[in-house]
Amino acid sequence: MDLVWQGIAEAFRLLLAGDPEVIRITVLTLKVSGTATLISLCIGIPLGALLALSRFPGRKFFMSLVNMGMGLPPVVAGLWITIFLWRNGPLGFFNLMYTPAAMIIAQAVIASPIITGISAAAFQQVSGKLRLQIMALGATRWQYVLLLVKEVRLSLLAAVMAGFGGVISEVGASTMVGQNVLGRTRVLTTATVMEVSKGNFDIAIALSVILMVLAYGVTLTLTLAQQRGNRS
Amino acid sequence: MFKKAKFWAIILVMLMMVSIIAGCTGQKQEPPKEEPKTGQQAAEPENQEVILATTTSTFDSGLLDVLQPEFEKQTGYKLTIVSVGSGAAIAMAERGEADVLLVHSPADEIRIADAGAAINRQLVMHNDFIVIGPADDPAGIKGKPTGEAFKAIAGSKSLFISRGDESGTHKKELGIWKKAGIEPSGDWYRQTGTGMGGTINVAAEKGGYTLTDRATYLSLKKNMDLVILIEGDKDLLNIYHVMQVNPEKFEKVNAEGGKAFEDFMLSQETQEIIGTFGVDKFGSPLFFPDAGKNEEELTK
Known part of the structure; x- marks a missing residue:
């Protein structure tokens, strides 16, 4: 138990002392996972709307793929992206392996199905009557989609939280494509794993505390936004 | 009308992704401006990225945490350390996915050297x-x-x-x-x-x-x-060798960078760091430097 207190004390010490390495790792974690979540939103919300609102052959099959993708194990995503990004791999000429960009791609691949799936479910829940009504009022297709987005915004925020939570906590893919390079691709999760295997349990606990505080901070902000939306 | 709009929306998203990714890689390729010029060979290398595939022991023990900044300062290269088991490190070398190896699996080392995947095998240290x-x-x-x-x-x-x-x-x-x-x-x-x-x-x-x-x-x-x-x-006995991945076999291998790391590991200065690493913390060194010796001397 003393290890836990030691770790928590260490976390405060690292944060208060402004340890430059820890701050860099924390900022990179936010950057990578935040960018990946943004990309996933740009893919997931339109795709979710498309899957929910239009009818085309193979839609249900595609939907099932997305739903399966919501549970895509990060190491599987990591492995496939590694093979593609290796310098002798099909996308090797981009030279992205072991860069934050590679980690963003991996995390976007992990978060996109989550956001797509939740958005699609949200759009499908809007009652058919409301949809008909909007159409009847003479909305263009874009106005129609925008109105629906407003209608389901609470669920979409939930999708953002699920996506962000999924990627900020994953370690398998980040390790594989980033390799935890000091000062370049080291994020909180990979640093935690490293400190554990080095036997520095106190620092590992400190990093995990910082990670949880960070994840909670972002989620809290989003939750407050969501609940404000709920009241009005 | 809708189809067309959707098309443009998809294009827009793709453009955003490309620009974000380009932004991230652009950062990476910028030469480090605050690079201290005090190292012996401060010449700016052409291809800065050097990938070292190594065993978990060199990394988990903390030795590479000490050697990496030293190497980067002296040569201007950027070292990416892929810390895996020797088996995986050797497999990466066989695919040309690393530039230089620091491993301790003698039979495999000789096998890939014979197969032409790696060259210039040199004894570095043992524990x-x-x-x-x-x-x-x-x-x-x-x-x-x-x-x-x-x-x-x-x-x-x-x-x-x-x-x-x-x-x-x-x-x-x-x-x-x-x-x-x-x-x-x-x-x-x-x-x-x-x-x-x-x-x-x-x-x-x-x-x-x-x-x-x-x-x-x-x-x-x-x-x-x-x-x-x-x-x-x-x-x-646990013997560590450094080897370069053969740039003649894999065109993407950073030949100069791999050579620079190998030379760095064998230099007298680095050998001294290796020999004293861990003494302050554990009372005895973790590795014993061996550059220039041959294997038979050690095992007899």
């Missing part, structure tokens, strides 16, 4: 393997020759934790079992499939025996009560 286990030593192996000790562990079905990851340490362990004429299997023989640090943690938690390199054990010792039961056996 030794040790067998650690619970202090009450249920199989009674303390002080026995390694082969006898492994027989005693198997005979008493005492818990043995294996790396099981094709690493240099794992290969070494399998070699000892083979020499002792035992095919380890059963409930008492467990494979973790992780690095040395993780495996020692499992052994400590479960009270099992394991084979480890001394460096990783010393750096983890503070957390546990496993003790050294066998050491100093000639069979337990």
Whole structure:
């Protein structure tokens, strides 16, 4: 138990002392996972709307793929992206392996199905009557989609939280494509794993505390936004 | 109308992705402006990225944390350390996915050198393997020759934790079992499939025996009560070599960068760092520098 207190004390010490390495790792974690979540939103919300609102052959099959993708194990995503990004791999000429960009791609691949799936479910829940009504009022297709987005915004925020939570906590893919390079691709999760295997349990606990505080901070902000939306 | 709009929306999203990714890589390729010019060879290398594939022991022990900034300062290269088992490091070299290797799996090293995947194999340093286990030593192996000790562990079905990851340490362990004429299997023989640090943690938690390199054990010792039961056996020497991945076989290999790292590891200055690393913390060095010696000298 003393290890836990030691770790928590260490976390405060690292944060208060402004340890430059820890701050860099924390900022990179936010950057990578935040960018990946943004990309996933740009893919997931339109795709979710498309899957929910239009009818085309193979839609249900595609939907099932997305739903399966919501549970895509990060190491599987990591492995496939590694093979593609290796310098002798099909996308090797981009030279992205072991860069934050590679980690963003991996995390976007992990978060996109989550956001797509939740958005699609949200759009499908809007009652058919409301949809008909909007159409009847003479909305263009874009106005129609925008109105629906407003209608389901609470669920979409939930999708953002699920996506962000999924990627900020994953370690398998980040390790594989980033390799935890000091000062370049080291994020909180990979640093935690490293400190554990080095036997520095106190620092590992400190990093995990910082990670949880960070994840909670972002989620809290989003939750407050969501609940404000709920009241009005 | 809608189709067209959708098309443009998709294009827009793709453009955003490309620009974000380009932004990230752009940052990476910028030359480090604050690069101190005090190093011996401060010339700006053309291809700055050097990928080192190495074993978990060099990384988990903290040695590379000391050597990496030193190398980057002296040469201007950026070192990406891929810390995996020797098996994976060798496999990466065979695919041309690394520039230089620092490994301890002699049979595999010679195999890929013969196959032309790696060149310029040089002895860097050694330390030794040790067998650690619970202090009450249920199989009674303390002080026995390694082969006898492994027989005693198997005979008493005492818990043995294996790396099981094709690493240099794992290969070494399998070699000892083979020499002792035992095919380890059963409930008492467990494979973790992780690095040395993780495996020692499992052994400590479960009270099992394991084979480890001394460096990783010393750096983890503070957390546990496993003790050294066998050491100093000639069979337990752990020898590290550095090798370049053959740039003639793989065109994307950074030949100059790999060479620079190899030269760096063999330089007198670096050898001194290796020889003193860990003394302040553990009272004895974790690795013994060997540049310029040959292997027979060590094993005799």
